[in-house]
Amino acid sequence: MTGSFKAHVCRLDLWINPVFDETLARNPDVVVEVASSDPSCAATEKTLADAHVYHVCAAKDDLPKRWWVNSDLIEASPNLLCVSAGGAGYDTVDVEACTKAGIPVVNQAGANAHSVAEHTFALLLAVIKRVVESDRMLRTASGFKREDLMGDEIHGCTIGLVGIGEIGTRTARIAAGFGLKVLAYDPYVAEEDVRARGAEPVSLETLLKHSDFVSLHCPLTAQTRHMIGAEQFAVMKPGSVFISTARGGIHDEIALYKALSSGRLRGAGLDVWEVEPPPHEAPLLSLANVVATFHTAGVSHGGRRNVARSSAEQILMMLEGVRPPHLLNPEVWERFMKRREQILGHASKLESV
Structure with a gap:
């Protein structure tokens, strides 16, 4: 990228291992924006509207439905290029709606x-x-x-x-x-x-x-x-x-x-x-x-760290135009590449981390 244009990654203020932010911070052309998980927060809606990537909590009971990835959220987020689910599951993501919109979705299969x-x-x-x-x-x-x-x-x-x-x-x-x-x-x-x-x-x-x-x-x-x-x-x-x-x-x-x-x-x-x-x-x-137990099988220190690192690495791959390993809707990749070029433009050539 040119250094003036930034790819915006939005995540909510739910707990995530620090390695997520640390990995993305190594790339100066990526900005991580932490938005409120409060379902009534207008600022979060604005942050998502401007975001190129949404890293979403995969646990259905931890995330207010207002911030689930569905057709309404996609319509309100015209710049959204890709979605990262923070786990092997993806209960909070309507993959079909993302596919229709040309948005690739990744999960973190195997990380935990x-x-x-x-x-x-x-x-x-x-x-x-x-x-x-x-x-x-x-x-x-x-x-x-x-x-x-x-x-x-x-x-x-x-x-x-x-x-x-x-x-x-x-x-x-x-x-x-x-x-x-x-x-x-x-x-x-x-x-x-x-x-x-x-x-x-x-x-x-x-x-x-x-x-x-x-x-x-x-x-x-x-x-x-x-x-x-x-x-x-x-x-x-x-x-x-x-x-x-x-x-x-x-x-x-x-x-x-x-x-x-x-x-x-x-x-x-x-x-x-x-x-x-x-x-x-x-x-x-x-x-x-x-x-x-309370859905803690994958909630170990090692498991959470691996999921966070996997999430950040796959986000960087998609922004760089590299197909990630855990793509849930591979049929959308060609459309994504075209949207990526349209939205990020020629500045979208991210430097390698």
Whole structure:
């Protein structure tokens, strides 16, 4: 760039690892503007109207709907060239609306994959080993025996992964270390690739019937919403364990409560909820065989740092006209390049960081 023209990146005043701003600050032709997340703030609307890039929080319950990326926000932001979702998920972004407007969207797939895969086993082991039950009883009760809290081994069991992308693949690798057989259902991955990622490809029904542990690792879409409901829980192996570090809404919480309270399922480890955080009176939270966390699987120091760095690097790539690795709507790239030239002009040749 010429040094006089600046590419404006807008993010809201929600917490983000400092490496995001630090990475973008290394390029003198990029300006980061931090706007208020207050849904009534007119200044934020003005900042977005002038922005070339919008880095948006991917957590639906952390971001006011006023600032979700939808057709209304896009219409009010004529200079918007590209959108960066701050996570592997992108619940707050209408990708179809962005595609229609010629706006590429990136997520940060894989950036926090190690954290989420590790958390999957933290939940699984907590359920199987009855860690939380033991902790509570030691703090509140007396006169019980160790055998009253007897857990089990996972070695030699079967884990079924619904989705085998970046996180599912890492989960499969960890599972192998625990001596688990790994099944996977993913209609978007070829069977030979599923095997290369460490799992045996099967149908969803087969996975549910034969897995001791079922773990979700797929995005929330129109196709996956409530894909695990009463019918699927009824198919699951009696005494099996359900785990989700994916997204709330993929499983039906009422159906899961019934499957657990009836004794059909042994337990559940849940990091994601329809409403986050779930209310204290949520039925699932009343069950001793449920271990619950607050969508923190990817919210580790390392995971957040990796996501922030990935976000900044992909933003710089798009501003430089370089196709990023985690583009959700690749069909829009040619239109984006034309819009980029029109909006940024010849000054848009950013210097390498």
